Amino acid sequence: MSWKRVCAADEIPENTLKTFDVDGVAIVVANYGGGFRAFPPFCPHMEEPLVQSGLLDGGVLTCSKHLWQWDLRTGAMVGIAEKPLLTYELKRDGGDLLAFVDRELEYEYDVGDDVSDDEFFKAN
Amino acid sequence: MKISVQSKSGVFEYDCGDDELLLYAGLRHGLTLPYECATGTCGTCRARVVGGDAVMAWSDAPGLSYVNRDKNEILMCRAKARGDCTLRVPAAVTNSMNPEIVPGYRQGAIANVHKLTHDVLGFGVALDRPMTFRAGQFVVLEADGVAGGRAYSMVNYRRGADRLDFVVKRKPGGAFSDWLFADRVDGARVAVYGPLGRATFAPEGGKDVLCVAGGSGIAGMMSILACGREASYFRDHKGYVFFGVRTERDVFYLDRLSALVEAFPDNLEVTAALSDTPVPPALRQRFPGIQFDTGFVHVVTAKRMAGRFAGVVAYVAGPPPMVDGALRMLVLEARLPGTDIRYDKFS
Numbered sequence: 001m002s003w004k005r006v007c008a009a010d011e012i013p014e015n016t017l018k019t020f021d022v023d024g025v026a027i028v029v030a031n032y033g034g035g036f037r038a039f040p041p042f043c044p045h046m047e048e049p050l051v052q053s054g055l056l057d058g059g060v061l062t063c064s065k066h067l068w069q070w071d072l073r074t075g076a077m078v079g080i081a082e083k084p085l086l087t088y089e090l091k092r093d094g095g096d097l098l099a100f101v102d103r104e105l106e107y108e109y110d111v112g113d114d115v116s117d118d119e120f121f122k123a124n
Numbered sequence: 125m126k127i128s129v130q131s132k133s134g135v136f137e138y139d140c141g142d143d144e145l146l147l148y149a150g151l152r153h154g155l156t157l158p159y160e161c162a163t164g165t166c167g168t169c170r171a172r173v174v175g176g177d178a179v180m181a182w183s184d185a186p187g188l189s190y191v192n193r194d195k196n197e198i199l200m201c202r203a204k205a206r207g208d209c210t211l212r213v214p215a216a217v218t219n220s221m222n223p224e225i226v227p228g229y230r231q232g233a234i235a236n237v238h239k240l241t242h243d244v245l246g247f248g249v250a251l252d253r254p255m256t257f258r259a260g261q262f263v264v265l266e267a268d269g270v271a272g273g274r275a276y277s278m279v280n281y282r283r284g285a286d287r288l289d290f291v292v293k294r295k296p297g298g299a300f301s302d303w304l305f306a307d308r309v310d311g312a313r314v315a316v317y318g319p320l321g322r323a324t325f326a327p328e329g330g331k332d333v334l335c336v337a338g339g340s341g342i343a344g345m346m347s348i349l350a351c352g353r354e355a356s357y358f359r360d361h362k363g364y365v366f367f368g369v370r371t372e373r374d375v376f377y378l379d380r381l382s383a384l385v386e387a388f389p390d391n392l393e394v395t396a397a398l399s400d401t402p403v404p405p406a407l408r409q410r411f412p413g414i415q416f417d418t419g420f421v422h423v424v425t426a427k428r429m430a431g432r433f434a435g436v437v438a439y440v441a442g443p444p445p446m447v448d449g450a451l452r453m454l455v456l457e458a459r460l461p462g463t464d465i466r467y468d469k470f471s
Contacts, residue, residue, distance in 0.1 A: 079463050
């Protein structure tokens with residue numbers, strides 16, 4: 001478990017997303033204006049690469065594939081999103097952004113014959 | 125064959141014909157299985173076969189890039205069962221689809237094939253029994269001897285329609301469009317499955333309507349406008365139509381759109397956007413009720429709609445790059461909530 005340097009904060013212009021390799025873990029960092037968020041590179045819905053499909057405006061991230069949205073200021077789901085965005089803890093160290101990466105965050109895209117019935121049938 | 129679907133909201137069972145696509149069988153029983161394109165490209169109807177055997181009828185379906193084939197996942201829209209089987213579907217499913225629009229199989233005959241532009245045809249399909257559908261929906265058409273089904277949005281709107289009207293753009297190498305563009309298809313038999321699609325319009329909605337269409341994407345918008353006209357919706361609500369094409373020779377339906385503007389001159393506004401050429405003055409003179417502009421349709425829409433997006437529900441259809449540009453504009457510039465943007469991913 002450790003804090004790892006991701007990038008310099010000024011590498012990411014406002015309202016854009018960029019992917020970084022942090023010790024073999026792909027992490028997307030978004031500059032939403034009021035701050036930064038770090039999350040896995042794919043949309044939790046259908047694995048769309050968010051660096052291409054993601055639209056960022058007014059603090060809200062939209063995946064343009066099916067318009068799932070998240071408010072990056074609070075981390076809350078917006079509109080028709082059905083799954084939360086997983087995020088890495090992020091902090092500033094001078095001009096750098098550090099993420100807390102103890103393991104790669106991944107979504108459960110599996111339709112799941114390897115999960116128990118209880119787990120499969122529970123709401124997302 | 126018995127199909128059992130394990131969904132996030134419980135287990136459902138339905139019968140499936142020997143040669144029937146799993147999605148089509150489930151939908152015709154009124155199950156709200158997840159899908160968008162219904163023709164193998166979008167990946168939305170992904171399911172895992174957890175019991176029995178089901179195989180892809182189209183092993184090269186582009187939507188297979190969304191599935192994990194090692195884990196026996198399939199696309200229900202292009203898969204068939206080889207006996208009773210059990211599927212897991214990672215979505216909530218209900219059996220409460222509105223019975224009026226539960227999809228089904230019909231036989232049809234091609235009628236009234238007519239040229240709209242140098243590479244766009246209009247055609248009708250006379251149905252063996254009437255179909256009720258929502259404005260903005262589509263069906264899948266399949267012709268004998270032409271591999272695979274193709275999705276086409278209805279142009280017309282009528283409850284219990286005994287004929288469906290469509291437009292088709294000629295695509296290089298498109299088997300179905302090649303077949304339609306060949307001579308003497310009038311009267312040819314086609315199989316019709318539908319209605320399908322969720323980017324629908326209902327007059328109860330109460331919002332102003334914005335239609336952003338590229339090329340043959342205007343089809344579903346014409347159905348929405350026809351439905352709105354029938355319900356006198358545009359007496360009390362605004363309708364904004366933006367129709368993008370490349371050049372003057374690619375525009376069609378301007379006569380029909382002019383008639384709609386004439387019927388609701390205060391509330392309906394139609395703009396044709398030419399992306400590749402300036403607007404010839406003769407075109408403006410021919411269609412005085414239509415606005416014309418130059419540029420990509422989403423750019424023209426953003427410019428002309430600035431300050432007027434509040435309270436609007438937007439419908440988008442057209443070629444993928446145009447749809448993508450329009451969605452970006454509607455999210456980033458118009459700042460419409462995702463719930464007020466409607467489109468079906470055909471490709």
